[in-house]
Amino acid sequence: MSHGETLRKVERGSRIVTVVPQDTKLVLQMPRGNLEVVCHRALVLAQIRKWLDKLMFKEAFECMRKLRINLNLIHDHNPKVFLENVEAFIRQIDSVNHINLFFTELKEEDVTKTMYPPPVTSAVQLPGDPEGRKVDLICDTMRAAMENINPHKYCLSILTSHVKKTTPELEIVLQKVHELQGTGNVPPAPDAVSAEEALKYLLLLVDVNDLYDHSLGTYDFDLVLMVAEKSQKDPKEYLPFLNTLKKMETNYQRFTIDKYLKRYEKAIRHLSKCGPEYFPECLNLIKDKNLYNEALKLYPPNSQQYKDISVAYGEHLMQERLYEPGGLVFARCGAHEKALDAFLACGSWQQALCAAAQLHLSRDQLAGFGRSLAGKLVEQRKHRDAATVLEQYAQDYEEAVLLLLEGAAWEEALRLVYKYNRLDIIETNIKPSILEAQKNYMAFLDSQTATFSRHKKRLLVVRELKEQAQQAHLDDDVPRGRESDLFSETSSVVSGSDMSGKYPHSNSRISARSSKNRRKAERKKHSLKEGSPLEDLALLEALNEVVQGTEKLKDEIHQILKVLFLFEFDEKGRELQKAFEDTLQLMERSLPEIWTLTHQQNSAAPVLGPNSTANSIMASYQQQKTSVPVLDAELFIPPKINQKTQWKLNLLE
Known part of the structure; x- marks a missing residue:
C-alpha cells in the first residue's frame, strides 16, 4: 500500500x-x-x-x-x-x-x-479504455441502461449523460426538453419530469449563453423562447432579433442564424438555396472564410455559379503562389486564359499548350506562343522540352536542332535532321558543335584535375602544420617542477578573472552581434584563404565538390563519345576518354589519403595526466573545438564514386 x-x-x-x-x-x-x-x-x-x-x-x-x-x-x-x-x-x-x-x-x-x-x-487490474474516451463510454452505456429501465424517472440523469460527454450534445438535450414540452396534453407518467424542471436543471449544468446559442441552432423559435425566458435574459436583447428572423424566408433565416453562430459551412449551404440573387453575398462569404471546396459541392459543374467560385478559388491559389493547383482549377471550370498564365508561372509547359489549344489561337498566334514558351524553357535549361515546342508548335525544326545541340542532346538533334532530310546541318552545325564540346570537356577536366591536385597538396600541408603547432605547444608546457605547475594554473585563473573583470558585458554584446549576423557568418565560416582557422575544412569541402562535379559528368561523356565515334573523330574520342579516366583514377586513389580515419576523428585529443597543466588542457580542448565543429561532421564523409556506371565506349579502346 x-x-x-x-x-x-x-x-x-x-x-x-x-x-x-x-x-x-x-x-x-x-x-x-x-x-x-x-x-x-x-x-x-x-x-x-x-x-x-x-x-x-x-x-x-x-x-x-x-x-x-x-x-x-x-x-x-x-x-x-x-x-x-x-x-x-x-x-x-x-x-x-x-x-x-x-x-x-x-x-x-x-x-x-x-x-x-x-x-x-x-x-x-484490467486497463481502461486505451483511446481516452472513458467518460463518453460510461455516459453512453449508462444512458442506454436508464432508457431501458425507466426513461421518465431518469430523465434528468439522461440529460446529464448528454451534457457530460467530451463534446456536450446540447442540441440533443434541447430537443429532448422540447419533446417534454410537446407532451403537455398527455397525462404525465409517474416520476415524470416537466419541461420547465428539465430546463431549470440544465441551466445549472450549462452556461446560459451556450444553451441559448445551441437552442438558436435548432431553428426552433419556441425552444429559443423557452430557453431565453428561463435564462433571465433581458427580452430587449433577444426579442427584436428573433422577430427579425421570423420575418425572413426559411433558408435565408437559417443562413442568418448559422452566420451569427459562426457555422459558416451550414450558412453557405442554406444561402445557396435562396436563389441566384443571393449568390454575390454567398460568394463574398466563401472568399472571406476560404470555403471554396465546400462551396463547389453545392452547385452543378455546368452552372455559372460553379465557374465563378472556381475562378475565385484559382485566384486565391495564385495569391498563395500555388500556381499548378490554381491552373488545374481554372482549366476545370473552363477559364483557359487564366489557366494558361498559371501553367506558365509554374513551368508546366504541356498543360500550358493544352490551355492554349482550347483558346482556338490562329496558327501564327500559336507559333508565337510556342517561341515565347521555348524561351522560358531554355532559361530553365530544359533544352529538350524547348526543342519539342519549337518543332511541333512553331514548325521551326532548325531552331529546335540548335537548341538540342546547345543542350548536348546529340542523338535527338540527329533524329530531327534525318526526319526532315536536312543532312547538310550535320556538316554545318552538328560536327562543329561536337568538336567544340569535346574541346570544352577537355579544358574542364584539365581545370578539375589542377584544382583537385592543388587543394589536395595544400590540405596535406595544413594538416602537417597543425600537428607541428600542437606538438610545439605541448612541448612548451612540459613542467619543469612543482612551481611551474603552480604558476601555470595560477596564471590561467588570474587571466580568466582579469578578463571577466575588465569586460563584464562583453558576452552579451557578442551574443547579440552573433545572433544578428548568424546567417552571414554561416556563409563565410569556411575560407580557402591560406592561414584561415578552418582552412582544412574549406579544402575538404572544395575537394568534395570537385569529385561530385566530375562524377556527374559520366553520362554526358558517354553521350559525346558515341557521336565522336559515329562521325569518325576517333582520336578526339580516345583523347577525351583517356583524360576522363585519368581524372577519375586520380580522385579514386586520393580518397583514402584525403578522408582518412585519423583526420575524421580529432587529432587534437585532450591532454590529461600527471604532466598536464591548466594551459595545456585548455589549449588542447580549444584545438579540438576549432578543428572539428559538430555542424561540419558531414565533411568527413568521403564522396562516393560509382564504379558500376558504364561510361566508357569500348569501341574507342
Missing part, C-alpha cells in the same frame, strides 16, 4: 482497541483514556474494493459519498466488470440525484493510478 493509505498521525501512546467487522470503523483509545472512532483510509479503500468485487454498488457508493472518496473509483477499479453491470449499478443506487452526482465527478483520469493505487498484493 502507499503511505497515504497506511499512515495516519495520532497522539503518542494511542492504542487500537478493535476493528468493527465488515465495516470501516477503527476504535482507538487515547492516552487520556477516552475512546475515538475513525475510518482509516486503508480500511475504507480495502472495504470498498471488496464491495465492488461483490457488485455491492450501493454500499460502496454510500461509503464513498460519506467519506468523500472519488467516485471514479467505482469504474476504474475494474472497468470491464462495471460496464457489464451498469444496469445493476443503476438499480442499486436508485436515486436520480446520486446518479447525477456520479456523472458530475467523472473525468478521464484513472484514479487507481493517481489517487488510490491498489495494494501490491492485489491482482492486476
Whole structure:
C-alpha cells in the first residue's frame, strides 16, 4: 500500500482497541483514556474494493459519498466488470440525484493510478479504455441502461449523460426538453419530469449563453423562447432579433442564424438555396472564410455559379503562389486564359499548350506562343522540352536542332535532321558543335584535375602544420617542477578573472552581434584563404565538390563519345576518354589519403595526466573545438564514386 493509505498521525501512546467487522470503523483509545472512532483510509479503500468485487454498488457508493472518496473509483477499479453491470449499478443506487452526482465527478483520469493505487498484493487490474474516451463510454452505456429501465424517472440523469460527454450534445438535450414540452396534453407518467424542471436543471449544468446559442441552432423559435425566458435574459436583447428572423424566408433565416453562430459551412449551404440573387453575398462569404471546396459541392459543374467560385478559388491559389493547383482549377471550370498564365508561372509547359489549344489561337498566334514558351524553357535549361515546342508548335525544326545541340542532346538533334532530310546541318552545325564540346570537356577536366591536385597538396600541408603547432605547444608546457605547475594554473585563473573583470558585458554584446549576423557568418565560416582557422575544412569541402562535379559528368561523356565515334573523330574520342579516366583514377586513389580515419576523428585529443597543466588542457580542448565543429561532421564523409556506371565506349579502346 502507499503511505497515504497506511499512515495516519495520532497522539503518542494511542492504542487500537478493535476493528468493527465488515465495516470501516477503527476504535482507538487515547492516552487520556477516552475512546475515538475513525475510518482509516486503508480500511475504507480495502472495504470498498471488496464491495465492488461483490457488485455491492450501493454500499460502496454510500461509503464513498460519506467519506468523500472519488467516485471514479467505482469504474476504474475494474472497468470491464462495471460496464457489464451498469444496469445493476443503476438499480442499486436508485436515486436520480446520486446518479447525477456520479456523472458530475467523472473525468478521464484513472484514479487507481493517481489517487488510490491498489495494494501490491492485489491482482492486476484490467486497463481502461486505451483511446481516452472513458467518460463518453460510461455516459453512453449508462444512458442506454436508464432508457431501458425507466426513461421518465431518469430523465434528468439522461440529460446529464448528454451534457457530460467530451463534446456536450446540447442540441440533443434541447430537443429532448422540447419533446417534454410537446407532451403537455398527455397525462404525465409517474416520476415524470416537466419541461420547465428539465430546463431549470440544465441551466445549472450549462452556461446560459451556450444553451441559448445551441437552442438558436435548432431553428426552433419556441425552444429559443423557452430557453431565453428561463435564462433571465433581458427580452430587449433577444426579442427584436428573433422577430427579425421570423420575418425572413426559411433558408435565408437559417443562413442568418448559422452566420451569427459562426457555422459558416451550414450558412453557405442554406444561402445557396435562396436563389441566384443571393449568390454575390454567398460568394463574398466563401472568399472571406476560404470555403471554396465546400462551396463547389453545392452547385452543378455546368452552372455559372460553379465557374465563378472556381475562378475565385484559382485566384486565391495564385495569391498563395500555388500556381499548378490554381491552373488545374481554372482549366476545370473552363477559364483557359487564366489557366494558361498559371501553367506558365509554374513551368508546366504541356498543360500550358493544352490551355492554349482550347483558346482556338490562329496558327501564327500559336507559333508565337510556342517561341515565347521555348524561351522560358531554355532559361530553365530544359533544352529538350524547348526543342519539342519549337518543332511541333512553331514548325521551326532548325531552331529546335540548335537548341538540342546547345543542350548536348546529340542523338535527338540527329533524329530531327534525318526526319526532315536536312543532312547538310550535320556538316554545318552538328560536327562543329561536337568538336567544340569535346574541346570544352577537355579544358574542364584539365581545370578539375589542377584544382583537385592543388587543394589536395595544400590540405596535406595544413594538416602537417597543425600537428607541428600542437606538438610545439605541448612541448612548451612540459613542467619543469612543482612551481611551474603552480604558476601555470595560477596564471590561467588570474587571466580568466582579469578578463571577466575588465569586460563584464562583453558576452552579451557578442551574443547579440552573433545572433544578428548568424546567417552571414554561416556563409563565410569556411575560407580557402591560406592561414584561415578552418582552412582544412574549406579544402575538404572544395575537394568534395570537385569529385561530385566530375562524377556527374559520366553520362554526358558517354553521350559525346558515341557521336565522336559515329562521325569518325576517333582520336578526339580516345583523347577525351583517356583524360576522363585519368581524372577519375586520380580522385579514386586520393580518397583514402584525403578522408582518412585519423583526420575524421580529432587529432587534437585532450591532454590529461600527471604532466598536464591548466594551459595545456585548455589549449588542447580549444584545438579540438576549432578543428572539428559538430555542424561540419558531414565533411568527413568521403564522396562516393560509382564504379558500376558504364561510361566508357569500348569501341574507342
